[in-house]
Amino acid sequence: MSEAGAKPISSNVDTEYPLVHRSRFPEGRTVSIGNVAFGGEDFVLIAGPCAVESGDQIEKAALEVRDLGASVLRGGAFKPRTSPYSFQGMGLEGIELLRRASLRAEMPCVTEVMSVEDIEDMEPRIDAFQIGTRNMHNFALLKAIGETKKPVMLKRGFGSTLREWLLAAEYIANGGNDNIILCERGIRSFSGETRFTLDLAGAIWAKEETHLPVIVDPSHATGLPKIIPAITRAAVAAGLDGAMVEIHHNPEVALSDGDQAMTPAEFKAMHQSLGPVAAAVGRKLPK
Numbered sequence: 001m002s003e004a005g006a007k008p009i010s011s012n013v014d015t016e017y018p019l020v021h022r023s024r025f026p027e028g029r030t031v032s033i034g035n036v037a038f039g040g041e042d043f044v045l046i047a048g049p050c051a052v053e054s055g056d057q058i059e060k061a062a063l064e065v066r067d068l069g070a071s072v073l074r075g076g077a078f079k080p081r082t083s084p085y086s087f088q089g090m091g092l093e094g095i096e097l098l099r100r101a102s103l104r105a106e107m108p109c110v111t112e113v114m115s116v117e118d119i120e121d122m123e124p125r126i127d128a129f130q131i132g133t134r135n136m137h138n139f140a141l142l143k144a145i146g147e148t149k150k151p152v153m154l155k156r157g158f159g160s161t162l163r164e165w166l167l168a169a170e171y172i173a174n175g176g177n178d179n180i181i182l183c184e185r186g187i188r189s190f191s192g193e194t195r196f197t198l199d200l201a202g203a204i205w206a207k208e209e210t211h212l213p214v215i216v217d218p219s220h221a222t223g224l225p226k227i228i229p230a231i232t233r234a235a236v237a238a239g240l241d242g243a244m245v246e247i248h249h250n251p252e253v254a255l256s257d258g259d260q261a262m263t264p265a266e267f268k269a270m271h272q273s274l275g276p277v278a279a280a281v282g283r284k285l286p287k
């Protein structure tokens with residue numbers, strides 16, 4: 001353990017990941033992005049485009065998702081694309097546009113960090129770092145993010161075990177930053193009809209095993225806007241803490257992940273369908 005790392009409070013539980021293990025905070029913890037708490041009574045929605053494409057696009061998206069019930073704005077500026085020929089994101093310019101949209105809409109933002117060298121420029125401009133599925137095993141990045149003061153949304157690697165996911169969280173906590181939200185975003189399985197397979201049981205297990213909030217990303221997990229509402233309702237019913245959803249005003253021309261983007265109207269309909277499920281399990285949707 002590094003000197004800076006928070007020390008485990010409970011030492012009578014034998015675990016590989018003492019800092020994130022549930023025994024440290026048996027009641028569980030809330031972790032806040034800006035003024036939005038995850039892990040409390042609310043089922044929190046994070047929404048926005050896969051990628052920041054322009055100032056107008058991200059600002060319009062921010063105002064709209066805020067009015068439709070989202071509490072946190074998302075938008076990628078550093079995009080980990082499968083092909084080097086695909087749109088790679090706007091980089092720091094995109095971070096600045098995201099920041100402006102977030103201030104304008106008065107909602108906090110989260111965005112992916114891909115490289116240690118970008119942390120310093122990003123940290124003052126954003127409300128939370130996202131570690132993407134492809135970087136869950138990037139230990140240099142995990143260590144560096146552990147030394148920051150901003151909350152971290154840690155996505156599960158799409159080929160990673162639950163143990164590896166929690167050990168990645170432990171890396172971050174070991175640097176001194178245990179404000180971590182776990183995000184199950186789908187793992188790779190043998191069927192191609194859905195883009196990935198949402199491991200709902202694994203997400204529930206992670207919530208029981210740790211003191212951290214756990215959310216899902218139904219957009220990347222399914223790749224199919226039509227079934228995102230149903231899988232999100234399942235996450236609400238399962239007692240998870242939130243969902244991150246990609247929206248776009250015109251998915252057909254989106255520069256990344258257009259196929260899985262919901263329109264604002266679809267997002268609105270989904271939002272309306274979540275309330276009764278939340279009420280049935282003693283949770284609520286903010287606003």
Ligand code: PEP
Pocket residue numbers: 050076080131132133134155185217220
């Ligand atoms: C994203 O959120 O846009 C993203 C790239 O997610 P993941 O790392 O889960 O693929």
Ligand code: MN
Pocket residue numbers: 050051220246256257
């Ligand atoms: Mn995406």
